[in-house]
Structure formats: C-alpha cells, structure tokens
Amino acid sequence: MSTTPEVISRxxxxxxxxxxxxxxxxxxxxxxVLDEGHTYRGHDQISAWRNGQAAKYKYTTQVTGSQPVSxxxxxxxxxxxxxxxxxxxxxxxxxxxxxxxxxDLSIG
Numbered sequence: 242m243s244t245t246p247e248v249i250s251r252x253x254x255x256x257x258x259x260x261x262x263x264x265x266x267x268x269x270x271x272x273x274v275l276d277e278g279h280t281y282r283g284h285d286q287i288s289a290w291r292n293g294q295a296a297k298y299k300y301t302t303q304v305t306g307s308q309p310v311s312x313x314x315x316x317x318x319x320x321x322x323x324x325x326x327x328x329x330x331x332x333x334x335x336x337x338x339x340x341x342x343x344x345d346l347s348i349g
Contacts, residue, residue, distance in 0.1 A: 245307050248343060249315055249336050257302055261291040268343045275347040298325040305331070313338050 248267050255264035265284050268274075274281045274290060281290040300323025307317045317334040337345040 246315060246338060248338065248341055249317065252343060253302065259296065261288055264291055269339055272343050273345050298323050300325065
C-alpha cells in the first residue's frame with residue numbers, strides 16, 4: 242500500500258488496534274462516516290460509533306486492494322474476518338481527504 246495516503250494508513254492501523262483516539266484524530270473536525278446506513282458527523286459521533294457499533298465484534302482486517310479514484314478520493318478494499326454473523330465480509334472503504342485528514346468515509 243505504498244501509494245496509500247499516510248492518513249489512511251494511520252486510520253487502518255488505529256482501527257486494527259482499536260485505538261479510538263488515534264482513529265478520530267485522522268478526521269477533520271466535521272468529518273463524516275457512513276456505515277450500515279447511518280451517518281456519524283464530527284469527532285464526538287465518530288468516537289461513539291467506534292466505541293459502540295464498530296466495537297461490537299472482534300475482527301481482523303486484510304487490505305486486498307487500494308487505488309486512487311481522484312485527487313482527493315481513495316478506495317481501499319478489505320476482507321474483514323471475525324465473530325460477527327457470517328464471519329467474513331469484503332468491504333470497500335471510500336475515503337475523501339481534505340487538508341491531510343479524512344473528510345468523509347463511506348463503508349460498504
């Protein structure tokens with residue numbers, strides 16, 4: 242993932258380490274996350290999402306691909322394996338960057 246922007250690498254590392262503080266620091270002040278049909282806006286809501294819904298299960302993430310979509314948008318494909326229903330899912334993370342931070346993240 243050498244072409245992956247540094248802030249995305251930090252986000253993925255913080256997510257795997259379950260380090261909410263480091264993960265939230267990757268976002269702009271008014272950054273958003275769209276996950277499972279819900280939008281979380283700003284550091285407080287993103288922190289609550291990571292400590293609530295996203296912390297519900299234990300899992301590992303293996304990046305299977307990454308590519309720039311445009312100057313500010315980057316797509317990361319990953320396989321998630323864990324103790325959630327079904328046990329394995331392939332997800333796409335679309336990151337929109339602004340000023341070296343994540344402005345928007347859509348997980349699907």
